[in-house]
Amino acid sequence: MASSQPSTTALISAYGRAYHAAHAEQKIFNDFLAREFFTSEQHKFLTENLTRAFAFFDPEGAAAVTTPEKALARFMQNSSLPITLSRARYVEEILTREIEKGVTQYVILGAGLDTFAFRRSDLMPRLKLFEVDHPATQSYKRARIQELGWQTPPQLHWVALDFAQGNLMSALESIGYDSRARTLFSWLGVTYYLPRAVIDATLRAIAARACADSILIFDYLDTDAFIPERTAPRVANMQAATRQSGEPMQTGFDPATLGAELDALGFVLQENLNPADIQANYFRGRADGYSACEHIHFARARVK
Numbered sequence: 001m002a003s004s005q006p007s008t009t010a011l012i013s014a015y016g017r018a019y020h021a022a023h024a025e026q027k028i029f030n031d032f033l034a035r036e037f038f039t040s041e042q043h044k045f046l047t048e049n050l051t052r053a054f055a056f057f058d059p060e061g062a063a064a065v066t067t068p069e070k071a072l073a074r075f076m077q078n079s080s081l082p083i084t085l086s087r088a089r090y091v092e093e094i095l096t097r098e099i100e101k102g103v104t105q106y107v108i109l110g111a112g113l114d115t116f117a118f119r120r121s122d123l124m125p126r127l128k129l130f131e132v133d134h135p136a137t138q139s140y141k142r143a144r145i146q147e148l149g150w151q152t153p154p155q156l157h158w159v160a161l162d163f164a165q166g167n168l169m170s171a172l173e174s175i176g177y178d179s180r181a182r183t184l185f186s187w188l189g190v191t192y193y194l195p196r197a198v199i200d201a202t203l204r205a206i207a208a209r210a211c212a213d214s215i216l217i218f219d220y221l222d223t224d225a226f227i228p229e230r231t232a233p234r235v236a237n238m239q240a241a242t243r244q245s246g247e248p249m250q251t252g253f254d255p256a257t258l259g260a261e262l263d264a265l266g267f268v269l270q271e272n273l274n275p276a277d278i279q280a281n282y283f284r285g286r287a288d289g290y291s292a293c294e295h296i297h298f299a300r301a302r303v304k
Contacts, residue, residue, distance in 0.1 A: 015046045028089060031119065033118055134160070182211060185215065
């Protein structure tokens with residue numbers, strides 16, 4: 001990611017959430033505010049580029065559709081959008097339950113253009129929210145919020161941080177994070193793009209400074225995704241696209257050893273959903289072409 005530009009994956013993720021909210025009859029996750037992050041010109045630019053991307057990654061599929069609208073719909077079904085939608089729902093379902101059990105802080109690591117602070121007015125009064133992201137992406141988001149005239153909730157705290165260089169917990173504590181309060185840490189769509197050493201250092205820092213029974217939720221690619229002869233075509237296309245955008249995927253986990261690895265870092269693995277689990281939970285019975293993505297897993301762990 002260029003240091004002065006917002007993350008391409010964050011922009012595409014928000015575009016996908018907006019597309020789903022506008023077009024899906026049966027919504028997996030309804031981000032009805034995501035469209036607001038784009039001007040008309042930006043939205044048109046992304047629409048045209050993603051429509052062309054379908055023809056690039058799936059020439060046979062593109063030849064079978066008759067309109068740009070149908071091409072875009074097919075691209076969305078076979079892109080990273082199903083991951084984006086299902087993991088967002090997974091986290092917010094757990095957060096809603098955990099608030100009733102005493103969670104009072106919510107930390108979104110790699111927040112991108114997440115709309116929780118403005119979309120979930122039912123939950124925000126009960127939380128202190130911290131959005132952590134690369135300075136360039138966060139600057140873009142904050143500027144757009146100002147342009148829209150949205151009132152930032154007083155419970156929202158901004159943390160501009162490069163995971164590879166900054167000290168996460170010190171940055172959080174400097175603006176009001178309470179290490180004695182039960183916290184839910186959400187780390188979605190990030191681990192794929194970081195070196196393993198940076199991931200482990202971040203997890204150790206959370207386990208060392210967050211209070212016991214705090215929760216960590218993250219999604220990850222399994223190691224098969226990085227073995228060409230085992231990689232599913234959809235994931236191979238996503239890897240090619242992120243390489244082109246300058247944000248290559250580089251790290252996966254072995255689901256069979258994840259529990260032991262998290263244990264060594266200070267966590268207890270509580271749930272480790274595989275693609276079949278995610279399909280059953282969020283995509284069963286759908287007739288619109290959306291399905292769980294191969295190689296993608298959702299993990300929930302607690303701080304010891």
